[in-house]
Amino acid sequence: MAHLRLSWFPHASWLAWRxxxxxxxxxxxxxxxxxxxxxxxxxxxxxREAEYLVLDFETTGLDPRHDRLLSVGWVGMHGATIDLAxxxxxxxxxxxxxxxxxxxxxxxxxxxxAAGLPxxxxxxxxLEALTGRVLVAHNxxxxxxxxxxxxxxxxxxxxxxxxxxxxLLARQGFERRHLHHGPGELRLDALRxxxxxxxxRAHHALIxxxxxxxxxxxxxxxxxxxxxxxxxxxxxSVL
Amino acid sequence: xxxxxxxxxxxxxxxxxxxxxxxxxxxxxxxRLTVRYLxxxxxxxxxxxxxxxxxxxxxxxxxxxADGSLREKLAETDLYLDAPHAAEPESLAKDSAETPSVxxxxxxxxxxxxxxxxxxxxxxxxxxxxxxERSRRERLERALxxxxxxxxxxxxxxxxxxxxxxxxRRAPVTASPDTSIGEGARIMTEAQVSALLLLExxxxxxxxxxxxxxxxxxxxxxxxxxxxxxxxxxxxxxxxPTSSAFEASLLFSRHNVHHxxxxxxxxxxxxxxxxxxxxxxxGSHSIHLVRDAMAAPDLExxxxxxxxLPDLEAQxxxxxxxxxxxxxxxxxxxxxxxxxLTELAEQALGPAPVAWAWAALxxxxxxxxxxxxxxxxxxxxxxxxDPASHGEWFERFARFVTEGLAAAGLEPCPGGTxxxxxxxxxxxxxxxRTFRDWIEQPEPHSVMLTTNFFDMRVVxxxxxxxxxxxxxxxxxxxxxxxxxxxxxxxxxxxRMPLGFFRRLVxxxxxxxxxxxxxxxxxxMPIADLARLHAVSLxxxxxxxxxxxxxxxxxxxxxxxxxxxxxxxxxxFYVLRARHQAAQVxxxxxxxxxxxxxxxxxxxxxxxxxxxxxxxxxxRWLRAHFDVSGTR
Numbered sequence: 001m002a003h004l005r006l007s008w009f010p011h012a013s014w015l016a017w018r019x020x021x022x023x024x025x026x027x028x029x030x031x032x033x034x035x036x037x038x039x040x041x042x043x044x045x046x047x048r049e050a051e052y053l054v055l056d057f058e059t060t061g062l063d064p065r066h067d068r069l070l071s072v073g074w075v076g077m078h079g080a081t082i083d084l085a086x087x088x089x090x091x092x093x094x095x096x097x098x099x100x101x102x103x104x105x106x107x108x109x110x111x112x113x114a115a116g117l118p119x120x121x122x123x124x125x126x127l128e129a130l131t132g133r134v135l136v137a138h139n140x141x142x143x144x145x146x147x148x149x150x151x152x153x154x155x156x157x158x159x160x161x162x163x164x165x166x167x168l169l170a171r172q173g174f175e176r177r178h179l180h181h182g183p184g185e186l187r188l189d190a191l192r193x194x195x196x197x198x199x200x201r202a203h204h205a206l207i208x209x210x211x212x213x214x215x216x217x218x219x220x221x222x223x224x225x226x227x228x229x230x231x232x233x234x235x236x237s238v239l
Numbered sequence: 240x241x242x243x244x245x246x247x248x249x250x251x252x253x254x255x256x257x258x259x260x261x262x263x264x265x266x267x268x269x270x271r272l273t274v275r276y277l278x279x280x281x282x283x284x285x286x287x288x289x290x291x292x293x294x295x296x297x298x299x300x301x302x303x304x305a306d307g308s309l310r311e312k313l314a315e316t317d318l319y320l321d322a323p324h325a326a327e328p329e330s331l332a333k334d335s336a337e338t339p340s341v342x343x344x345x346x347x348x349x350x351x352x353x354x355x356x357x358x359x360x361x362x363x364x365x366x367x368x369x370x371x372e373r374s375r376r377e378r379l380e381r382a383l384x385x386x387x388x389x390x391x392x393x394x395x396x397x398x399x400x401x402x403x404x405x406x407x408r409r410a411p412v413t414a415s416p417d418t419s420i421g422e423g424a425r426i427m428t429e430a431q432v433s434a435l436l437l438l439e440x441x442x443x444x445x446x447x448x449x450x451x452x453x454x455x456x457x458x459x460x461x462x463x464x465x466x467x468x469x470x471x472x473x474x475x476x477x478x479x480p481t482s483s484a485f486e487a488s489l490l491f492s493r494h495n496v497h498h499x500x501x502x503x504x505x506x507x508x509x510x511x512x513x514x515x516x517x518x519x520x521x522g523s524h525s526i527h528l529v530r531d532a533m534a535a536p537d538l539e540x541x542x543x544x545x546x547x548l549p550d551l552e553a554q555x556x557x558x559x560x561x562x563x564x565x566x567x568x569x570x571x572x573x574x575x576x577x578x579x580l581t582e583l584a585e586q587a588l589g590p591a592p593v594a595w596a597w598a599a600l601x602x603x604x605x606x607x608x609x610x611x612x613x614x615x616x617x618x619x620x621x622x623x624x625d626p627a628s629h630g631e632w633f634e635r636f637a638r639f640v641t642e643g644l645a646a647a648g649l650e651p652c653p654g655g656t657x658x659x660x661x662x663x664x665x666x667x668x669x670x671x672r673t674f675r676d677w678i679e680q681p682e683p684h685s686v687m688l689t690t691n692f693f694d695m696r697v698v699x700x701x702x703x704x705x706x707x708x709x710x711x712x713x714x715x716x717x718x719x720x721x722x723x724x725x726x727x728x729x730x731x732x733x734r735m736p737l738g739f740f741r742r743l744v745x746x747x748x749x750x751x752x753x754x755x756x757x758x759x760x761x762x763m764p765i766a767d768l769a770r771l772h773a774v775s776l777x778x779x780x781x782x783x784x785x786x787x788x789x790x791x792x793x794x795x796x797x798x799x800x801x802x803x804x805x806x807x808x809x810x811f812y813v814l815r816a817r818h819q820a821a822q823v824x825x826x827x828x829x830x831x832x833x834x835x836x837x838x839x840x841x842x843x844x845x846x847x848x849x850x851x852x853x854x855x856x857x858r859w860l861r862a863h864f865d866v867s868g869t870r
Contacts, residue, residue, distance in 0.1 A: 048287060073243070079287060082274035089243040196346035197276065198297045206243045210274075214348060217276040226281050 011043055011162065011233050018160035025157035031124040032155035034131075041134045043162050043233040047220045050232045052077040052164070053133040054213035055126070056205045057146055058106040060094050064149040068094035070108050072122055073206030074129060075213050077136070080220070082213045089206040090125065091116030106203045120154045127151075130161060134232055138188045138212045140165035144239050165237040166191070166212055169219045191215055195222075244269035247350070254294060254316045255840035259366040271356040275349045283341040284321050291353040293319040298347025299740070302339045309748050310339055311847075312740040316840055320371065322354055375848040376803035382845040383561075383809055403487050403501055404480035407510040411500075413438045416445060416471060420456055421463035423447060434498045434511055437471055443500055443508050445471030450497075477502040480509045487512055488526055489567050495533065525551060525568040532575035537583070538643050541576050545647025548572060549823045552610040556820035562812035563784060566607040573603055574698045576647055577616075577640065581699040584639040592629040594621040596700040597640065600656060604694035605766065605781045607812065611819055611829035614641060614649040615656045615691055617663040619704040624666040633664055656691055667707050674712040681725035690729060690767065693774055696781055709779070717777040726774060727864040730767035731857050735850040736760050739843050742836050754832035755846070757818070761811030764853055765804055768860070772796055783808050800856055807849035814842070 019036050026033040041051060055074045061067035069092045076086030093116040103109055137143040140163050148158040170191050174181040184190060188211055189202060195218035200207050224230040247269040251257050257265065275285060283300060300313040313319060319341065361368040369378065412430040414423055416437040427435050434448045447467050455461065455470040478487050478499045490499055491514050501509040514526060528551060532544045548569065555565050581597055600615035602608040618633060637658035645651050658664055677685040697705045716722055736746045743751040769783040772790035780786045784805045791801035819829045
């Protein structure tokens with residue numbers, strides 16, 4: 001049930017129901033409430049006409065309840081075109097110590113993070129950027145869990161929006177072809193290699209977001225011919 | 240913000256067209272780009288894309304002309320301009336005005352600079368606009384300048400940049416030609432000079448040197464009260480004060496003189512330059528080699544000079560020598576070795592039975608040789624030549640000289656185009672018959688031979704023998720259009736490469752080479768074109784650049800076309816010399832085959848321009864001579 005994606009799934013009504021649920025609990029006059037009051041992206045649009053925000057977080061650890069955001073990077077896509085003018089990267093002050101095992105991965109030290117934005121301000125920026133867009137992330141469960149936890153901390157409720165998980169799209173691709181795949185083959189860089197995308201330095205929120213955006217385009221083209229139609233709803237994950 | 244996009248900025252900085260933009264502009268550039276991933280077979284340009292400049296980040300695309308022929312293959316860092324600017328202003332080929340078709344042949348990641356941002360860069364940054372708005376010829380001209388400057392980092396740079404007047408140490412010591420020899424000798428002794436310049440009405444008339452006093456006065460017993468006029472050297476070789484010390488060093492070597500009067504354009508005497516003035520400067524390597532060659536007592540000494548030719552080439556490359564002076568230096572040394580070998584041969588074999596002229600063919604004949612060259616030569620003999628009685632002497636003479644040259648590192652010609660072959664050892668009348676046969680009954684083999692023999696130049700012996708030959712042969716070729724067509728067939732036989740694809744040279748759809756043969760795909764086709772023009776017009780010029788200039792002056796070829804071909808030739812020549820200089824440093828045997836991996840992105844761009852300049856001219860000639868081109 002964790003990775004539900006079924007063609008008959010009523011995404012629109014499920015999204016609407018969850019947004020109503022969160023709206024009742026959200027702090028009045030907050031960025032979250034404004035986000036939930038604004039209509040979601042059109043999920044019946046073809047994948048080449050949708051507006052995406054491809055997002056990546058670096059965090060102090062893997063537990064959304066106790067760990068905090070350290071940095072956020074995103075890039076917008078108009079259909080298949082990745083627009084680098086929309087790129088954004090921000091360090092976030094976690095107000096907790098950064099464990100060494102995470103610092104060695106993302107290279108963000110306490111001193112560097114201390115100069116970052118307060119989490120609430122960064123979160124408001126993310127919500128504004130996400131407004132009216134489809135969120136794309138690799139292993140989106142992780143980004144959504146941290147987003148929800150942060151929204152609950154600051155605005156009293158979670159959020160709901162259309163989400164595409166490139167890791168799930170890739171897994172479906174393997175399964176459709178009846179190909180065996182190990183967990184390592186679903187990693188961002190391994191999948192990029194499969195589609196002949198260049199190698200980038202990993203674990204930088206913006207570069208990972210860009211890497212995910214390119215992979216998203218590759219995965220969509222894997223699913224449908226240049227002239228065929230592929231609705232956004234057929235790409236969505238239910239998380 | 241832009242700092243986070245260093246992945247893209249670093250890549251863009253490697254794209255030659257962007258490389259010269261200021262760092263501040265490069266920093267801001269990534270945010271102006273869009274990114275598209277296109278799977279193999281995806282339509283290009285994508286129907287939903289804007290127009291603009293596409294940059295290949297990874298993958299591959301092929302660009303084809305409207306008729307389906309391959310125009311270029313694009314890979315990492317290559318560009319495709321989908322914009323109104325895309326039509327190349329100077330292109331002669333009609334079909335290039337039509338939109339080419341592009342296919343995505345590998346999964347590709349592309350960046351695009353949208354049209355408005357592209358036009359802004361064109362507007363604000365001439366260094367960027369240069370790549371897109373200037374003609375290939377202008378780009379080549381600039382590339383050559385930069386290549387020359389790049390080489391001048393070394394200490395010897397002064398020799399190239401120093402002008403002759405900066406080397407002059409004192410005002411010239413002069414006298415009237417009517418001064419007596421004795422008085423002249425006193426003036427020279429007091430001023431401590433070895434040469435006295437003779438002026439009449441303020442104009443330079445002649446020169447008297449220490450050596451003249453020795454050879455023309457003391458040795459012959461001319462009375463010392465005779466005027467200097469009677470022993471002076473007239474028809475002097477002079478040098479303008481603005482020419483480079485390097486050019487002067489070549490004059491010394493070529494004419495085997497020790498003093499060069501420096502004379503301004505208006506005829507005013509500026510001073511006198513001696514070889515010792517130059518020797519105080521570094522880099523006068525070719526003078527040393529020429530001296531060693533001229534004084535060589537035996538074959539071993541000649542061989543030692545020859546073994547230093549690659550070093551000379553490497554040194555000249557290091558100081559950023561241009562193509563023509565570089566070739567000139569190589570030829571001057573080779574000529575000196577050849578001349579000395581003929582002297583040694585005559586010493587060994589006794590005097591020649593009839594007058595002879597030793598001619599160099601091919602690149603040495605054209606004065607554009609490098610350190611890596613075969614020997615091509617021939618003997619032109621006096622009418623009195625009788626094979627039965629004189630044949631043996633000349634055979635031994637030819638063998639002596641060619642073996643000496645071979646020992647000096649000039650490999651014997653694999654095709655046997657050497658004076659040791661009896662066919663290439665003939666009297667003037669014999670040569671005229673041979674040329675007449677070639678010109679009047681041209682067949683593929685003889686046309687190939689004529690390409691070599693039309694570059695003949697006398698290196699030693701009697702010049703007039705070759706002059707007599709040309710007087711008859713040149714008019715034959717000028718009036719024979721069938722022969723000219725055969726020459727054109729030959730000149731147009733080699734198609735220029737389209738460009739580069741990753742580490743390969745793309746010749747056409749099928750042929751991708753891992754080395755660029757700069758002779759086959761550069762110097763030779765241009766030399767062939769220049770010869771075709773020269774022979775058709777009956778021009779005496781031998782050097783490819785001079786032939787092109789003369790053909791242009793005669794109206795056979797437009798000035799921009801001649802300049803473009805000349806610059807393309809220079810680029811190929813300099814890149815070959817650099818390649819060989821690098822081989823000298825690495826201790827490798829010399830060749831003409833350049834590894835595309837060793838080329839910078841900019842050099843690839845320049846070479847592509849050079850290929851296209853030659854290709855355009857070939858197309859034009861093909862139409863002119865109605866030669867059908869098959870690729």
